Amino acid sequence: MNAPVSTPTSAPALTKNQSLVFDVLDRSDAPMSAYTILDRLRDHGFRAPLQVYRALDKLLEFGMVHRLESLNAFVACAHPESECCGKGHGHGHGTVAFAICESCGHVSEFHDHEVDHRLGAWAKAKNFKPAKTTIEIRGLCGACAA
Amino acid sequence: MNAPVSTPTSAPALTKNQSLVFDVLDRSDAPMSAYTILDRLRDHGFRAPLQVYRALDKLLEFGMVHRLESLNAFVACAHPESECCGKGHGHGHGTVAFAICESCGHVSEFHDHEVDHRLGAWAKAKNFKPAKTTIEIRGLCGACAA
DNA sequence: TGACACACGTTATAGCATAACGCAATTGAT
DNA sequence: ATCAATTGCGTTATGCTATAACGTGTGTCA
Structure with a gap:
């Protein structure tokens, strides 16, 4: 009972863990570390970092999440869906840049x-x-510089 | 006996620890993690990560070392000395980009x-x-792609 | 000479990431 | 149908990266 469940929408079907992790990131205003995500999901049965990292690996692979190297943290992809440079499945793009407010x-x-x-x-x-x-x-x- | 010792060359004078760390990095062909640097310097009296991190902080501040965020590692600045965009003291420059062979x-x-x-x-x-x-x-x- | 700044050393701890094991479910070829 | 391969999952243990908090020594300079 661990296989991905297909959804009415686009993109690759996500497993339960993947959905949970993505939702947490997607709802967040700021990047989150894997351990912060873990803490947010304790109530949903998450107990170990690997559960988060494995989900993140897949989400990164799907292009639905980005890793911010300078922060060791993750964000949901902010692309307005089916942007330019697409590789066909709606979440492809060229290199993306990030501006991070400290x-x-x-x-x-x-x-x-x-x-x-x-x-x-x-x-x-x-x-x-x-x-x-x-x-x-x-x-x-x-806003912050002002 | 802990103050920086002035050298015949340019740039800010380095302390003993800073010199040791910089030399290790400068001699390396590849980026090094702080802990790898630490191990290389055990024979010179280094015993704790902080000794490395403190030296690195200064070297980063001086622009003599760069941090590679995607690797959590450090490299000596490869600028051919007094390049373009200098801020005056020979090691200033605009944004620098890195190509890292995996x-x-x-x-x-x-x-x-x-x-x-x-x-x-x-x-x-x-x-x-x-x-x-x-x-x-x-x-x-x-070389590696060939 | 006393306040200050700075480099240093040490111990402890926090934060980020993966290795290695085994089980469960799905897929797909035979 | 069934077996092998693949994939996701859960758990424990471990490793790597980075900093907090304390105290010491030294040089500067008013």
């Missing part, structure tokens, strides 16, 4: 073709084969 | 004005005040 914790996700292109050009020139690109800007958001 | 561990450090500019433009438009920007490309270097 005061309020809010994260803005955005994409810039030109940045992508410049980094791609560098890679091509150096014969480097990119697998995953991380772009994170930490600072103060408009 | 096979051999080699890290290439580079800078792209246009990328800087695009990210800066986004920030300006959103009224976001950047403090620190991280750009890391993980993949395979030319």
